[in-house]
Amino acid sequence: MKHIYYILGICILLISSCTDETEEVFKESPEVRMSGVLSEYQNILMSGDGQWLAYYGGEAILMHFYNDSVAFKSTFNNGNDDRTITYRVGASQAPELIFETHSVFHSLYELDRANREYEFLFEEISDTEITFISKTDLGADKTRIVFVKGVPSDIDDARKLKPIVDSLSYFKDFYVDDNPINYRLVTLSGKTFVKNIQEDGLIVNTPLDMGITRDGVIFVPSLEIEGESVSEFVFDETSSVFTAKNTSKKIEIRVSEDTHFSNSDVFSKFMEVDFKGLINTSYSMDSVLTYLRKDVPNFSGVQFYVIRGWTLAYAPGSEGGNWAGLSDFHYNKRDDNNLLITWDYLVWGGSFWELFYYSRGGDILFNEFLLDPNGIYVDEVGSGEYILVSNTDPSKYIQLND
Amino acid sequence: MKNIKIIHILLLLVFITSCNDDEAPIYVPDELEESTDLIDVYFKDNFLEPYGTAVRWRWDDKLVDNSKRVTPIKREFCIPMGNFIKNFWIAPFEKTEDGKSFIYELFPPEVMLIGSPMYNSDGESITLGYADAGVRITFTQVNEYDLGNPDWVLMQLRTAEHEFGHIVHQNYNLPNGLKEVTPANYKSNNWLNLAGDVQQSNPRISREAISLGMVSNYGTSDVNEDFCELLSIYITSEVAEFEERYLTHEPEEIIKLDDGTEIEPNADAAEVNAGRDFIAIKLKLVKDYYWEKFKIDLDVLRDEIVFRLKNPNNPNGDKSDK
CATH class of the missing domain: 2.40.128 (Lipocalin)
Known part of the structure; x- marks a missing residue:
């Protein structure tokens, strides 16, 4: 008889454990929710004037997003690879922006298949800035690309500045508060790095992408100079000096034509x-x-x-x-x-x-x-x-x- | 004891009925709106409706082996590439009713267009194109579209005919007897080690491959590739060119000219001629197979294709005027 009470007790527990009153965490199915997220991301891309600016592979790229197409305008190849193509916001591992046919990003990838990519997943999104992370980069330090709001004149100005920057002297040395430091910016065709001679004489090169902006250059990723994170520089053509934006110290890259002496x-x-x-x-x-x-x-x-x-x-x-x-x-x-x-x-x-x-x-x-x-x-x-x-x-x- | 049994049954009923999923959310997909994109409309009118073939031109990385590195097609080449496929691949078959039936039955349900070469994981070597399980044929290097470049035109067409050959043998098996002609001469991956002394590329051909009874180095990898290479090269080659390279015997003895000059034969002439005899046997088997199974005369098909290759900008022109 005792067993019967035990079993009845369990029975009551079981009956009371299942209830239709369980609150659902989400009201919609995962598919509906994902569809909502993708629509929201696309709406942000099209919000305002729908124009976003990115720097990648040393080039400035403006994208104008419409409902089912995106128009490119860039500094790459004198604009000859700029097209209006279709795009979609889709989901595989995570929400991603997919350019459905060949674009400037693909042209840049084709120039350096080992180090560049053209498939990006949304990482962070706001009305003024979108960060993407590479879908195909297998390294721990994955490539990121940032879209910020832009206008067509950004590209026009960058196109004017690009040949000037490209034809500068080799000697581009960093100064902090008017004092030289052991950093040299080395710009080569399609490749940029900062050379640093350390105290023990060891040379350490930091590769980065240098994009031409409307009034200077931008480095991706940012550089760490004397405890400051620097990314954007304004160029003064008269003095041939790049000056960092938004830093507490005066950080410059001075371009020199002087004859140098090798050791x-x-x-x-x-x-x-x-x-x-x-x-x-x-x-x-x-x-x-x-x-x-x-x-x-x-x-x-x-x-x-x-x-x-x-x-x-x-x-x-x-x-x-x-x-x-x-x-x-x-x-x-x-x-x-x-x-x-x-x-x-x-x-x-x-x-x-x-x-x-x-x-x-x-x-x-x-x-x-x-x-x-x-x-x-x-x-x-x-x-x-x-x-x-x-x-x-x-x-x-x-x-x-x- | 009886009570315990009753309680057990009650428990079972409770388990079965206590939880129901009537309230589970059901996903109802949005209704798909038909695309009005000019490229989609073109492919629907020219491929999807007549042949049931979906042409994939919008980038979708799920359709590409993730060990390969490729870039998408340029938008401006989508419709021209569709016209190329129609004029150079489909139209020659459709010159006859039997050819039409053949195309309607076997034309792949999916065609994918890739803009760049398809780089393999080594970053340098490339795959020209491929057929997936007789379902999808992938074209690469479409962004190099140029009807004025015979190398590009021939590469694309031979790739299509080669991969189409795979679809044919996957559906109808290989021609009877083909496997028995040169069974010991296939080299698997060692085909990569063969020279390019006859032709460096597109396709790479060595005298050793011909000695083995194959029309290209790749054809020596296995009997399926042998069939597809023989088929694709035969129907895209001029008669004289094919016969001279693959069928006509070269001298095996010293030739004495009237002026007394002596011409030495190639050291491997006998082996290459033996290989040519194998190619002739296989070619007859392939021709008979196409005629008996599909009522397609490969010589007639070849003439039609070669005419189009010679007139890439007027592929549907009237031959009688030429």
Whole structure:
């Protein structure tokens, strides 16, 4: 009988435990709620004038969102990749903004498939700023991109400023409250980093994206300089100085045209390793690679042998061999420790040396840069990494790696 | 004891009836509005309604293997690419009623358009296109659209015909006897090690592949690829070009010219000629298969395709005027 009471007790408990009065946390199904979130995000994109500005891959990109399309206006490729395309706000792992056909973001990705992406998830959203996080970046420190409100004149002004910034001298050094610090901004074609020489002499480079704004530049991610987080700089063309916005200290990047003097250690290090590859150029020199790609079939790169004195083009699959170029260059150290390259006479080798040498790219490389009698400044920017800068025109420089 | 049984039954009833889900929220999807986008309208009129084929041109990463890196098609190339598929792939088949039936039955239910090359995980090598389980054919490099570039036109068309070949054999099996012609000559992934001494790319071809009885290096990977490569290259090649490379024997002995000059044969001439004989056998099997199963004469189809390749800007032109 005792058992019966126990069982009856349990029975009453069970009956009372299930009730229709359970309050639902959400009134709608997950699908309805997700649909609501996506609609809300799209409404924010279209809110106000629907125009948002982003800086990515060193370019300023304005997007004008309509109900079912988005119009792009950017500094990239003189606006030739700007299109009006369709988009949607969808959900996979999380809400995401999907550009349904090719856009400026895809063009930038195609230039650097290893480091850029074009699929972004919403991370934080407000009426004035939207932060996206990369969907495909597998690293712990995921790429983020920020949309802020913008207007078309932002792009017009940035387009005017871009060629000015691109043609600045190599020497862009940081100053804090008028005192130089060991930071140098290095801008190359499609690549930017800040070189910092630490107290122990170690060189640390911080890669970042530098976008041209309507009145200066913006760095993504922000830089940490003397305890300050700096992102936006205003450029004064008259003094060639970039001044940081919103900092308590006066932080500047001063652009100098002065002839600099290499130290002898850099020259010695530069000459230690014979083989070097041309990795990148300044914007003022990027036509070298453009012309060589056009004129030399299968062109892949330029190689320098500083001890043996060869300068070769590499074009795998070429008839008659993969390499061709010229020899008997001499790499000399001048009294001021700058580099002077001399060449006594024309000595060539390989089946396509004429295509290389007589290309406009070869002409600029050899006659307007390497063999300049004013010499070349050599800057070390990492282990086995060097920048060679024309003393005649310091906006012309190339990056070499051992 | 009896009471306990009754209580057990009561308990069971309580369990069954105590919780109900009448109040569970039910998702009612929004009604889909038909797109009025010009591109959607074009693909609906030209592919979805006549062939039941959905053309995927809007970016959707779920449709691409996530180990590949690609970018979407440019909007301005969507409709031109649709016209390319119609004029170069579909129309030659539709010159006959049997060809029309063949297309209506086997044309893939899904076609995907990708703008860039499809880079593999190594970041450098690319996949030209592929067919997923006989359902979807993916075109890559559509952003390089250029009817004036014969390499691009041939690459796209051969990719389509190759992948279409997979759909055919996945539905109807391979031609009888094809597997038995060169069963020991397939190299699996080792096809990648073959040279490009006949043709460097699009497709890469070596004399060794021809010696093995295949028309391209990729064709040596397995019998399915062998079938698709033979089919796609045959129907997109001019007669003389195909015969000279793949069917006509080259000299195996020294040739003495009238002026006394002697021409040495290639060292591997006998092996390559033996391979050509294998290709001839396979080609006959493939031609017979298409005729017997589908009443499609591959020679007639080939002539129609080659005409269009020669007249890319006037693919539907009247041949009699030419």
